[in-house]
Amino acid sequence: xxxxxxxxxxxxxxxxxxxxxxxxxxxxxxxxxxxxxxxxxxxxxxxxxxxxxxxxxxxxxxxxxxxxxxxxxxxxxxxxxxxxxxxxxxxxxxxxxxxxxxxxxxxxxxxxxxxxxxxxxxxxxxxxxxxxxxxxxxxxxxxxxxxxxxxxxxxxxxxxxxxxxxxxxxxxxxxxxxxxxxxxxxxxxxxxxxxxxxxxxxxxxxxxxxxxxxxxxxxxxxxxxxxxxxxxxxxxxxxxxxxxxxxxxxxxxxxxxxxxxxxxxxxxxxxxxxxxxxxxxxxxxx
Amino acid sequence: xxxxxxxxxxxxxxxxxxxxxxxxxxxxxxxxxxxxxxxxxxxxxxxxxxxxxxxxxxxxxxxxxxxxxxxxxxxxxxxxxxxxxxxxxxxxxxxxxxxxxxxxxxxxxxxxxxxxxxxxxxxxxxxxxxxxxxxxxxxxxxxxxxxxxxxxxxxxxxxxxxxxxxxxxxxxxxxxxxxxxxxxxxxxxxxxxxxxxxxxxxxxxxxxxxxxxxxxxxxxxxxxxxxxxxxxxxxxxxxxxxxxx
Numbered sequence: 098x099x100x101x102x103x104x105x106x107x108x109x110x111x112x113x114x115x116x117x118x119x120x121x122x123x124x125x126x127x128x129x130x131x132x133x134x135x136x137x138x139x140x141x142x143x144x145x146x147x148x149x150x151x152x153x154x155x156x157x158x159x160x161x162x163x164x165x166x167x168x169x170x171x172x173x174x175x176x177x178x179x180x181x182x183x184x185x186x187x188x189x190x191x192x193x194x195x196x197x198x199x200x201x202x203x204x205x206x207x208x209x210x211x212x213x214x215x216x217x218x219x220x221x222x223x224x225x226x227x228x229x230x231x232x233x234x235x236x237x238x239x240x241x242x243x244x245x246x247x248x249x250x251x252x253x254x255x256x257x258x259x260x261x262x263x264x265x266x267x268x269x270x271x272x273x274x275x276x277x278x279x280x281x282x283x284x285x286x287x288x289x290x291x292x293x294x295x296x297x298x299x300x301x302x303x304x305x306x307x308x309x310x311x312x313x314x315x316x317x318x319x320x321x322x323x324x325x326x327x328x329x330x331x332x333x334x335x336x337x338x339x340x341x342x343x344x345x346x347x348x349x350x351x352x353x354x355x356x357x358x359x360x361x362x363x364x365x366x367x368x369x370x371x372x373x374x375x376x377x378x379x380x381x382x383x
Numbered sequence: 384x385x386x387x388x389x390x391x392x393x394x395x396x397x398x399x400x401x402x403x404x405x406x407x408x409x410x411x412x413x414x415x416x417x418x419x420x421x422x423x424x425x426x427x428x429x430x431x432x433x434x435x436x437x438x439x440x441x442x443x444x445x446x447x448x449x450x451x452x453x454x455x456x457x458x459x460x461x462x463x464x465x466x467x468x469x470x471x472x473x474x475x476x477x478x479x480x481x482x483x484x485x486x487x488x489x490x491x492x493x494x495x496x497x498x499x500x501x502x503x504x505x506x507x508x509x510x511x512x513x514x515x516x517x518x519x520x521x522x523x524x525x526x527x528x529x530x531x532x533x534x535x536x537x538x539x540x541x542x543x544x545x546x547x548x549x550x551x552x553x554x555x556x557x558x559x560x561x562x563x564x565x566x567x568x569x570x571x572x573x574x575x576x577x578x579x580x581x582x583x584x585x586x587x588x589x590x591x592x593x594x595x596x597x598x599x600x601x602x603x604x605x606x607x608x609x610x611x612x613x614x615x616x617x618x619x620x621x622x623x624x625x626x627x628x
């Protein structure tokens with residue numbers, strides 16, 4: 098006898114296969130292993146938050162996802178296509194379907210704010226200048242920067258650059274958005290605005306997002322799935338994965354320390370090992 | 384060296400093949416670079432060429448007058464400018480002005496993730512950044528050279544006219560008589576080769592910057608030094624070719 102299955106999947110999309118599939122990705126720089134067998138899926142429409150302490154390989158992982166770095170081994174599939182062995186031409190056709198917000202913003206300093214946002218539109222299609230102009234205004238309005246079109250990136254603040262970079266990443270209405278620390282350098286109100294924007298885009302328009310952050314408020318606000326990367330002995334491994342509730346109640350002490358922001362714990366206060374006095378004074382100690 | 388050859392290959396691909404197949408480089412960016420590399424350099428080129436023309440005429444007059452051959456000063460000025468000094472001097476000015484600027488600019492863009500961001504936006508950095516500079520340099524260096532040659536000849540004229548009491552008409556006629564079309568062409572071939580070397584060396588140095596501000600500085604120095612060496616060696620080789628063939 099089987100009882101009728103309760104419908105546990107609240108959202109059903111036409112395409113059930115995950116948008117991003119990462120399998121056993123390993124990357125080492127010299128003899129330092131940064132990523133050590135990372136595997137996860139990001140289903141369509143989800144917001145995946147990648148957390149972890151400094152130096153845990155969050156940004157490196159993101160660089161692998163966007164095709165800037167190639168893993169030593171393992172497989173990465175975007176939109177169902179394997180990107181690890183792809184040539185530049187193939188990568189370019191995939192890259193047109195996603196937007197990336199870099200940690201530093203990475204705006205072109207020689208162009209104005211408006212030209213920066215217009216760049217992907219002008220490069221990837223023959224669009225009338227009037228329409229480009231309209232799109233620039235719409236995208237800047239979204240990030241609260243109307244009227245800043247004619248300034249150079251050097252003339253605006255760090256947080257504003259971040260928002261311009263977000264507007265540029267969204268210029269082509271991508272299906273998928275990667276952001277590296279989208280809220281660092283923003284004030285609390287702007288953080289909330291950017292989070293709200295990400296939420297609206299994912300929940301209302303079905304965009305998928307992968308967000309690297311260590312801002313816990315923001316992470317729990319926007320994330321629908323989360324992974325935490327480990328440091329120290331568990332460098333380059335996923336130590337926890339799940340929904341925000343699962344992560345919040347996860348037993349792992351390192352994760353709990355991270356969420357609560359405590360100075361000492363499983364992640365030691367002093368990261369360097371060995372006798373402190375000996376390191377300070379060398380062998381010549383009394 | 385391998386990377387340098389690859390870069391040359393990519394430039395030629397995006398310049399000659401890609402425009403027919405998919406995306407072309409932007410003409411407006413070529414114009415912007417033409418202005419920066421060429422038009423903005425005019426005052427400096429004019430001043431340098433004028434002084435060199437002046438100096439050549441004075442030095443030449445000093446020697447030639449003793450042999451009673453002062454009337455050959457225009458020949459000396461015209462031929463040495465067209466064949467040798469013009470292309471070389473202008474190239475050196477452009478290395479100092481634009482070669483270094485290209486390396487520093489691209490290097491800074493590399494350091495601040497701008498070049499990576501372009502790649503991730505599926506905008507090929509070679510098409511977007513390098514090809515416009517390459518085209519502008521290949522157009523503008525020969526033009527600057529012709530311009531410099533003229534100004535240099537004017538520099539020579541000031542000495543001949545005011546110090547040697549030579550007629551302006553006589554100066555012009557002697558110059559035209561002395562300078563063969565071949566002299567102009569050999570100078571222009573040289574300057575086209577120099578342009579290629581300067582812009583590719585500068586771009587490669589810029590794209591390979593790795594370590595922050597210090598890396599940009601080192602790359603800029605390397606770009607200038609390598610460009611100078613390259614054009615001096617190329618100059619010797621080309622002069623040899625023109626001399627023997």
